[in-house]
Amino acid sequence: MRSAPSPTLTGQPLNDQPLDGSLWAASAEPAGDYPALTGPTEADVVIVGAGYAGLSTALHLAERGLSATVLEAREPGFGGSGRSGGQVIPGLRHFASDLTAVYGEDAGRRAHAFGGGAADATFALIRRLGLACDARRAGWIQAADTPAALAQSRARVEAWRGGGAPVRLLGRDEIRSLIGSEAYLGGWIDPRGGTVQPLSYARSLARAASAAGARIFARSPAMSVSRVGAAWRVETPAGVASAPKLLLATNATTDGLWPRLERTILPVWSFQIATRPLSPSERRYVLPAAQAVSDTRRVLRFFRLDRDGRLVVGGKGTSHGPRSPQDFNLQALALQRLYPSLDGVEIDYRWGGQVAVTVDRLPRIVDLGPGAYANLGCNGKGVAWCTAIGAAYAEAFASGDPRALPIPTSPIEPIPFHELRRLYVGVGGAWLRFRDLIDQSSPVADLQSQSPKASP
Numbered sequence: 001m002r003s004a005p006s007p008t009l010t011g012q013p014l015n016d017q018p019l020d021g022s023l024w025a026a027s028a029e030p031a032g033d034y035p036a037l038t039g040p041t042e043a044d045v046v047i048v049g050a051g052y053a054g055l056s057t058a059l060h061l062a063e064r065g066l067s068a069t070v071l072e073a074r075e076p077g078f079g080g081s082g083r084s085g086g087q088v089i090p091g092l093r094h095f096a097s098d099l100t101a102v103y104g105e106d107a108g109r110r111a112h113a114f115g116g117g118a119a120d121a122t123f124a125l126i127r128r129l130g131l132a133c134d135a136r137r138a139g140w141i142q143a144a145d146t147p148a149a150l151a152q153s154r155a156r157v158e159a160w161r162g163g164g165a166p167v168r169l170l171g172r173d174e175i176r177s178l179i180g181s182e183a184y185l186g187g188w189i190d191p192r193g194g195t196v197q198p199l200s201y202a203r204s205l206a207r208a209a210s211a212a213g214a215r216i217f218a219r220s221p222a223m224s225v226s227r228v229g230a231a232w233r234v235e236t237p238a239g240v241a242s243a244p245k246l247l248l249a250t251n252a253t254t255d256g257l258w259p260r261l262e263r264t265i266l267p268v269w270s271f272q273i274a275t276r277p278l279s280p281s282e283r284r285y286v287l288p289a290a291q292a293v294s295d296t297r298r299v300l301r302f303f304r305l306d307r308d309g310r311l312v313v314g315g316k317g318t319s320h321g322p323r324s325p326q327d328f329n330l331q332a333l334a335l336q337r338l339y340p341s342l343d344g345v346e347i348d349y350r351w352g353g354q355v356a357v358t359v360d361r362l363p364r365i366v367d368l369g370p371g372a373y374a375n376l377g378c379n380g381k382g383v384a385w386c387t388a389i390g391a392a393y394a395e396a397f398a399s400g401d402p403r404a405l406p407i408p409t410s411p412i413e414p415i416p417f418h419e420l421r422r423l424y425v426g427v428g429g430a431w432l433r434f435r436d437l438i439d440q441s442s443p444v445a446d447l448q449s450q451s452p453k454a455s456p
């Protein structure tokens with residue numbers, strides 16, 4: 001693969017990794033002009049973090065006539081929201097039966113229904129507000145590359161269809177023609193899903209929240225949170241925001257602002273590369289209908305096209321922030337395996353972000369005290385979930401009833417031995433890649449590797 005220089009490769013932690021250099025920064029709607037907070041300000045709710053969760057909550061509060069102050073350390077969309085794959089994926093990773101086992105019958109069913117409706121809610125919001133973000137609802141495919149993964153796809157389709165969702169199974173021929181690759185045995189498609197330009201979406205959401213009356217402050221990192229009488233008081237370098245209600249919406253970028261909160265998630269690096277715009281003949285077979293795809297490997301790969309026909313391929317990154325083009329070798333290898341005919345294609349962009357992973361892969365709404373929550377642990381599936389949850393937080397804040405939230409709240413539960421997380425994530429990633437290789441050397445996978453390659 002040929003390389004183009006990429007200014008993002010600083011090797012810094014995410015909070016210091018500039019957004020410029022990603023495909024999304026190069027092709028996004030312009031950033032809005034938000035001031036830094038100076039002096040004191042009061043609102044009904046103070047929100048820390050201007051990603052989808054914080055912005056959607058602010059928007060829905062403002063639409064209800066409640067005032068919201070959003071404090072963002074850098075700029076709206078700076079975290080996962082401006083760096084993601086932009087795949088709008090309905091549902092959580094778990095089956096409804098898993099959720100009822102964890103949360104109980106009623107709460108589990110509610111969580112499942114909420115997740116299932118999250119992509120609908122996202123596209124409805126984009127349509128209602130006319131958010132400029134290259135939204136395309138061509139569906140989301142989960143591709144299976146082993147017989148076990150195919151059996152899992154069948155189970156998923158049965159479970160979703162049992163609940164009335166319009167999903168369907170894809171056989172080998174159909175997935176080959178939808179993806180343009182021989183890499184998969186089959187899979188399933190959920191037409192409720194699709195894609196957005198993730199940074200444009202965050203910026204447009206910020207603009208809409210601001211137009212509705214929310215006050216957004218950029219370059220205003222929250223440095224401390226305290227309870228003063230009946231108010232939460234959040235200090236920034238040059239100001240103080242106070243409100244009776246508080247939402248920490250910092251997800252993978254959660255730092256030491258609230259004691260032990262950052263130990264409830266593992267921030268895992270996820271990297272993406274984007275090719276040059278594909279030629280018309282390449283476009284004829286690479287994702288011709290522009291679905292978003294994720295696969296079922298333990299170290300999963302996800303890919304899609306952008307509006308200019310660039311192929312964007314992502315997956316697990318290194319245990320540190322990206323430092324050099326070699327750090328993206330796994331993504332380059334994935335591209336080569338998926339599309340051997342694109343071997344040597346120019347890679348125009350490389351960038352990384354961090355995903356907030358929990359041990360059970362379930363999101364968390366942490367109860368921080370009276371009228372205060374933290375929203376965490378989107379496990380790489382936060383575009384739809386974090387958008388939809390904004391309306392739920394607004395309802396919970398307005399009514400004072402946490403039952404408006406899609407999952408039960410939980411206390412702070414630090415991950416045991418969290419301090420060893422880098423080691424755990426690094427070693428765990430290598431082990432999982434090894435297990436993927438073993439799975440792929442099954443007889444069916446051997447057969448698969450002998451079949452003819454997709455051709456332009």
Ligand SMILES: Cc1cc2nc3c(=O)[nH]c(=O)nc-3n(C[C@H](O)[C@H](O)[C@H](O)COP(=O)(O)OP(=O)(O)OC[C@H]3O[C@@H](n4cnc5c(N)ncnc54)[C@H](O)[C@@H]3O)c2cc1C
Pocket residue numbers: 048049050051052053054071072073074075076077078079080081082083084085086087088089220221222223249250251252253254255257270271272302314352353354355375378379380381382383384385386
């Ligand atoms: C590479 C990558 C690919 C992904 N792909 C997908 C995908 O295709 N589909 C999908 O559904 N999900 C995907 N995700 C996950 C998704 O991006 C996230 O779940 C979602 O964007 C989280 O949104 P959020 O609002 O919770 O947090 P974020 O967008 O991370 O926002 C948190 C914000 O808080 C700010 N902040 C942190 N600390 C402070 C402080 N002290 N004071 C003020 N502000 C602070 C940060 O600057 C940041 O802007 C991906 C994530 C990554 C990293």
